[in-house]
Each structure stands twice: as structure tokens, then as C-alpha cells.
Amino acid sequence: MANSLKLGVAGLGTVGTGLLDLLAKHGALVARRAGRPVEITAVSARDKAKNRGHDLSKLAWFDDPVALAKSDKIDVFVELMGGDGDPAKAAVTAALQAGKPVVTANKALLAHHGAGLAKLADDKGIALNFEASVAGGIPIVKTMREALAGNQTAKVFGILNGTCNYILTKMAQEGRSFADVLKEAQELGYAEADPTFDIGGFDTAHKLAILTSLAFGTEVNVAAIDIEGIEAVTLADIRNAGEMGFKIKLLGVAVASGEGIEQRVHPTLVPKGSPVADTDGVFNAVVVHNDFAGDLMLEGRGAGAHPTASAVLGDIVDIARGNLRPAFGVPAKELRKYKAAPKRAHEGGYYVALELYDKPGAVAAIAKVLADEKISIESIVQRAPAKEGAIASFMLVTHKTLDSSMRQALSRIERDGHVASKPRTIRIERL
Amino acid sequence: MANSLKLGVAGLGTVGTGLLDLLAKHGALVARRAGRPVEITAVSARDKAKNRGHDLSKLAWFDDPVALAKSDKIDVFVELMGGDGDPAKAAVTAALQAGKPVVTANKALLAHHGAGLAKLADDKGIALNFEASVAGGIPIVKTMREALAGNQTAKVFGILNGTCNYILTKMAQEGRSFADVLKEAQELGYAEADPTFDIGGFDTAHKLAILTSLAFGTEVNVAAIDIEGIEAVTLADIRNAGEMGFKIKLLGVAVASGEGIEQRVHPTLVPKGSPVADTDGVFNAVVVHNDFAGDLMLEGRGAGAHPTASAVLGDIVDIARGNLRPAFGVPAKELRKYKAAPKRAHEGGYYVALELYDKPGAVAAIAKVLADEKISIESIVQRAPAKEGAIASFMLVTHKTLDSSMRQALSRIERDGHVASKPRTIRIERL
Numbered sequence: 001m002a003n004s005l006k007l008g009v010a011g012l013g014t015v016g017t018g019l020l021d022l023l024a025k026h027g028a029l030v031a032r033r034a035g036r037p038v039e040i041t042a043v044s045a046r047d048k049a050k051n052r053g054h055d056l057s058k059l060a061w062f063d064d065p066v067a068l069a070k071s072d073k074i075d076v077f078v079e080l081m082g083g084d085g086d087p088a089k090a091a092v093t094a095a096l097q098a099g100k101p102v103v104t105a106n107k108a109l110l111a112h113h114g115a116g117l118a119k120l121a122d123d124k125g126i127a128l129n130f131e132a133s134v135a136g137g138i139p140i141v142k143t144m145r146e147a148l149a150g151n152q153t154a155k156v157f158g159i160l161n162g163t164c165n166y167i168l169t170k171m172a173q174e175g176r177s178f179a180d181v182l183k184e185a186q187e188l189g190y191a192e193a194d195p196t197f198d199i200g201g202f203d204t205a206h207k208l209a210i211l212t213s214l215a216f217g218t219e220v221n222v223a224a225i226d227i228e229g230i231e232a233v234t235l236a237d238i239r240n241a242g243e244m245g246f247k248i249k250l251l252g253v254a255v256a257s258g259e260g261i262e263q264r265v266h267p268t269l270v271p272k273g274s275p276v277a278d279t280d281g282v283f284n285a286v287v288v289h290n291d292f293a294g295d296l297m298l299e300g301r302g303a304g305a306h307p308t309a310s311a312v313l314g315d316i317v318d319i320a321r322g323n324l325r326p327a328f329g330v331p332a333k334e335l336r337k338y339k340a341a342p343k344r345a346h347e348g349g350y351y352v353a354l355e356l357y358d359k360p361g362a363v364a365a366i367a368k369v370l371a372d373e374k375i376s377i378e379s380i381v382q383r384a385p386a387k388e389g390a391i392a393s394f395m396l397v398t399h400k401t402l403d404s405s406m407r408q409a410l411s412r413i414e415r416d417g418h419v420a421s422k423p424r425t426i427r428i429e430r431l
Numbered sequence: 432m433a434n435s436l437k438l439g440v441a442g443l444g445t446v447g448t449g450l451l452d453l454l455a456k457h458g459a460l461v462a463r464r465a466g467r468p469v470e471i472t473a474v475s476a477r478d479k480a481k482n483r484g485h486d487l488s489k490l491a492w493f494d495d496p497v498a499l500a501k502s503d504k505i506d507v508f509v510e511l512m513g514g515d516g517d518p519a520k521a522a523v524t525a526a527l528q529a530g531k532p533v534v535t536a537n538k539a540l541l542a543h544h545g546a547g548l549a550k551l552a553d554d555k556g557i558a559l560n561f562e563a564s565v566a567g568g569i570p571i572v573k574t575m576r577e578a579l580a581g582n583q584t585a586k587v588f589g590i591l592n593g594t595c596n597y598i599l600t601k602m603a604q605e606g607r608s609f610a611d612v613l614k615e616a617q618e619l620g621y622a623e624a625d626p627t628f629d630i631g632g633f634d635t636a637h638k639l640a641i642l643t644s645l646a647f648g649t650e651v652n653v654a655a656i657d658i659e660g661i662e663a664v665t666l667a668d669i670r671n672a673g674e675m676g677f678k679i680k681l682l683g684v685a686v687a688s689g690e691g692i693e694q695r696v697h698p699t700l701v702p703k704g705s706p707v708a709d710t711d712g713v714f715n716a717v718v719v720h721n722d723f724a725g726d727l728m729l730e731g732r733g734a735g736a737h738p739t740a741s742a743v744l745g746d747i748v749d750i751a752r753g754n755l756r757p758a759f760g761v762p763a764k765e766l767r768k769y770k771a772a773p774k775r776a777h778e779g780g781y782y783v784a785l786e787l788y789d790k791p792g793a794v795a796a797i798a799k800v801l802a803d804e805k806i807s808i809e810s811i812v813q814r815a816p817a818k819e820g821a822i823a824s825f826m827l828v829t830h831k832t833l834d835s836s837m838r839q840a841l842s843r844i845e846r847d848g849h850v851a852s853k854p855r856t857i858r859i860e861r862l
Contacts, residue, residue, distance in 0.1 A: 025722075032765055137721075138727065139577075139579075142578050143573075146754075147573050149744060150743075150748070151457075278709060292449075292744075293568035293741035294568055294735075296730070298728070298729050299729075299730070300725060301727075306724070306725070307725050310579065311578075311724070312581075314578045314581060317580040321754075322753075323753075323755070324753075325754070334463055
């Protein structure tokens, strides 16, 4: 059998430890599939003394991940530190410059510097693989980069953050508030102490930016994404949406047309029974609309030590086998400039939640404003107030409408004096 | 740019024409992704005169696919004829012997001769790619062969035949009989004039045999599969199952344990809301249970000219890029001998449908037989007969039980004189 493939791993947190677990358990199996043994020979992490459940005494230790990245002791640099800045960026750059293939799980790095790093990899004729950066154990990067090579993709969307999906699922299933479920998720380790990155939609945006480039062959552009998190979603919204036949999910959505690309992350009403509507808990799902393959959905574990390590290992075996593809499916120098599509009608319509003062003419006034703005109503749910004259809940679902018309209508409704609080909207996707 | 990759395509039916469509539309895109132009230079089919909507006059025509397979005019042989015998087998063998990589959509060929052909490809150091042979546009072969390289797989199952799924879905949604929907499917071109291969479960078995080898690293063994088709599924079964919380799907299931492998194809009750339960119409879905990646599901279009051509093209681009993997994930000479697991308890239990004479003691007698055989009942639905003394429908769902106990119990029930017709059973999978 050929010489072993020597890995240098920077970062021994959750995913790094998962990779140690995987190679400890499946070393022989991996060698058969890779055509050669695969072994970790050198590591770098912040705390050398920490017990990670594996004997690291025979591995070379580097305090500096950049030094590891350039080391002669390794064939492949595996970056599992995270973060869009240094040391991750410096180390990945150093490895590529030294002609060493890179495997990374770092979505932030790819989202901010993907095109530049891909160009560096192309110049050296080596791999920059990042399956683990999007949707954990789901092979969506390989699928889009390789399997769908014969397709033009029109749309990609998905549930890309397990923390948000866990929270929304628990709220729906157990009738609990956002704050209550978030607290539990933090106690269970599904959410960070500062959960902003997840629940604010930023993690989803990083992953979406990568999928967008793979789908449309454009430079990565995370800055172009409209981002809205799940913080404002209420239990009432989830229940009302449910009664009207929808579930609420945090989606990342990218759509391409002749006019350009639209990328957005926001809570979304999806029809029950549609793809991704039944993707619950910490599971992720990605749907790709292709002109030849048709609609394709991949669903699985989007995070966690072992699923993510599985994705990292898949990338490593590709390198062991000498299977090389451009990072984003086409050579980096051929990635097109990102062009944003002009704002248009939101195809799916809106869910609108209002709190109305229970007095004559309120509903008529609202209906008139919507009619004036040419917004067509699909369904309405109104709940009687607890007692006469109190505040009534009023929810409606619209057909396709322009963002600008909706904003105009809501602003008028707010001024008209019929609503007790600021109207809230959630977009609908008819998937 | 590098020299073009020259394809010789044998078989210009649905899939072959789909490939002509794809390269006509996406030639430039494919060239960027493949790193070189990809073109069909030679073809073979039964009828040269047939209009296929493409100008074939500039392509070399071969009456004999074996001659095409060996021709110096091609770099890659694309076999889209189908069938487990000649000319497909002879042509694929000839191409591999001549050192030409092969891309095929031929599940029957792989299911019957997969290990031998893979060994021939390995000996020559060339590709034998067959993504299109299983589940059309769904990249399940690439996923199992490459992306899941770091996993031991315990189970793979799925809906692998669009014709059967279309029929079962229509029966459920429209309350129509098997015969009625089959007739419609034939008129729409979703089912063949002789539908036995699809509805009898044989097509699913071929695909399952290939997935089994990919999952467990064993030689392909289609002969070891227990096969039961959907011919006997009644509208009443679908309705009764629905009331008890299940849908009926034709599944292919392969499970590995230390004792060996179990492969089976049969109509199955799957709990509503579970993976694959919502895979309706002509869609296919495959679920893989992995020890590191966890559960992964792929769902998409399992047949049709364009989805299947998309899969063929993905395989071709892998060859254009020089990305080579052993056909079944490990070298063919390392594929283990197939070992069948001994018959065991069916984990999921059974659905049992009985037609009872409406007389005192019938239910008690049946319950006693089941108790004697240590079969535990989970739920029962009994429908009152149209008039007193007429035949009553009696359905039950059991907990996990041995196949042998169930057969024994049914045989006793049949002899006891309480049932008006042969009892029918459908297995349940708790997914």
C-alpha cells in the first residue's frame, strides 16, 4: 500500500476531537477507501494540557498553527479553528502557499475570503475542500460541485442552522416561548452563551453565501445577504401559521435570474408537507432546483462532532485519492462578479400579524389600505378579544406582493390608529 | 483548454436522448466544470433513421455497440442500452478490456455482474461509474462511495421505483384501485405495457443490490433479496393503514449486522411524518444510517430523461477531471463475500388484514392464537359489517415478532374457520 497521508490538524475542539475519534475507530476502513493509510501526525491547539480522550503524545505539537500549516511533517492541512480572521486565515493561506492541500470546516473564512483562497489553491493546483463548512454531515458541497455538474441551478434554499431549528421546533411542539426554549438550548449545549450568531441568522448567512457561489458560479458575497433572525418570532405566530397550514422555519434562500442574484435569510412560513417543513429539531436540509436533475433535497445532521468529522474525512479521502476539483466547481478566475438582482415582488406573499383595537370599522379600514396598495388577501384569521373592546388578534396571509407595497401598507395601517402595536410580517415561501 | 473528452454513446432511448439534450444546452458550462470540452463523437442504436430531435449526421454511427466500445474514436464508453445480458454486457466488458472508462445507467447489469466488471475496471485502473443506475438524478452512489468514506453504514433503505410510488400515492390520494391507477400510469408512460418488472419489485431489487454493496463493501448479490411487489396492496389496506397512522410504500431495505446482511423489497407501512413517508408521486428517496454522519436522506427525481442524463453527466465529468474511485468504494478484490443474516424477528412488526365472519367468538379466537404465538398486538381496527352476520373487516398492527411466529399464527387462523379469505400481512418499518 502507498505511503500514508499525513494530516496536520489545527484546532482540537468539538470537530477536531470528532476527527480523532473517527480515525481511531475507522483507520483500517478509511485506508481501504482512501487507497492508503490516513493519519494525524501533527496538531495545534490552544491548550496542550487539556484531556481530549486521545493520546496525543506521539504527535508533533505546534503552538503556532501557521507553523503547522507550513510544516514538512504534514501532507494536508486541516483547519478546524474557525473564524474569518487570523490565525485561521493566515494558516490556510500559508498552507496553500506552501503547496499543501487544505481541508476546512470554517464557513466564516470561506464566506469572507472564499474566492481569494480558491484562486490561491488553483494557482498551486491543489485542493481547498470545505464540505464540513455547510450543513455538517450532509454532502451538499460535493453534490453541488460534482454531482450536479450538468445542471444550471435556479434556486437553492435550506435550513442551515440547527440551533434555530431546534428552538422553532420546540416552540411549536411544546407551546413554549422563544426565551424559554433558548434558555434550555443553552443548557443543553445547542446554543452558545451569546446566541446572536446563530439566532440572528449570521451563521445561516455564511453557509448560504457558500452555497450561492457553488450554485451560480459567482464570487462569494456574504455582505449582499438580507439577514433577519428568529428573535422576533412569537409562539402566537407559530400557532397562527399552523392554523393557516404553515410551519415557521429560518431559511437561507438564494435565487438567480437573468437580472442577478437574490440572497436572503429570514424566518419563513413554509406550507406543511412541503420539503423542509418536516425537517425538525437539530436536523438541516438543503433543496436545490436544477434544470436537468430537477428538485433535489438532502436532509441530515447539520452539526455535531461526528457528523462534521465525517464531512472532513470525506474531503481528506478525496485528496488521498488524488481527486481534485476547483473549490467552487469552476476555476476561481472564472467565478463571475456578484450582481444583485433588483428588488422585486416577493413571490410567496406575506404573513401579517396585527393587534387591533376592537372597534367598528377596523377590519374595513385595513382591508381598504391593502386594496389601495393592490395587495391581495389569501386567508384571514381573527380571534375574538378576551372581552368586548379589548385588543383582537388579526392575522392574514397575502398573495405575491411587492416588498415596497407591503411596507407602504403597513406604514399606513400603523398611522390609522386601529392597531395597538407595530404590525409584524413574515415572508412565505411556496416551495 | 485541454483536448475534448470524446464520448461514445450506445443506446439512444430516453436517457441517451436526454444526454444529447444536456450537452446541446450546457456544452459551455460543462466544459468549464470538466476543465475540457465534452462531446459525443460516436453513437450506436437500433434504428439509425429514427428522429431524436438532434442532428447526428456528424457523429460516427456504429450498428454494433461492441465495436463502438472498442473504437479509437472515443475516450469514454457510455452504455445506455440496459439489460443484464448482451449486447450491454459484451460492450461494457469490451470497453473496459480496451482500457476505456465506462459510464452506465444499467442497474440490471450492475446487479448481476457488478463485482466482476468492477474488478476488470480496477485491473485496468479505469472508472466504472454508474450513478444513473440507482434513483436517477439523486447522487446516492457518489454520496455513499465518496462522501461517507469515514462511516460504517448499518442500514440503507428507500423508495427506489417511481412507478410503484406513483401508483401507491394516487391510490391513497384519490381513493382509486390498484388496477385503475396502473392503467392510468401506463397511459401516461409512467408504467410499461408489461409492468411486472416495476410493480413486482424487481427493479427496486436491482437498485437495492447495488446500494447494499456500496454500503457494506460486499459483492453484489441480487439473488439473496426477498422480493414482494405491490400487486396485492388494496385500497382498503391503504385506508386502514392511514387510520392507524401509516402510509404504504414499496421499500428496498438492506441491514447489516455481525451475523450478515438482510436485503428485502416489499410493501411497507411507514409511520406518517417519518422520512420517506412524504416522498410521494414519482419521487424517490434513500436513507442511509451511518455511525458518524448519522441519518442522511436524499430525495429527488428517480427517473426520467433529464434527471438520469444529469447523473450520467456527473459521472462523465469525474472522468474528465481524472477523478477515479473504485466502483464500489473499495477495490473489487477487497469486496467481501456476501453472507446472509439468519432469519430473525422483524423489528417493525406487522399489519394484518382479516375478513371475519361476524359470529360470536371470532375475535377471541384470533386473539388467543396470537397470544399462543407470543405475538403482541399494538392496535386494532374493526369495522362493523354492512349488515348483521355479514363479513367484518378486522385489521391489527403487531409489535416486533418473528416471521415464523406470524406465519404459524396465520396458518392457524386460516384453519380455524373464522376468516372468509386468506389473511394478508404487510411489514412495518419504524424508521
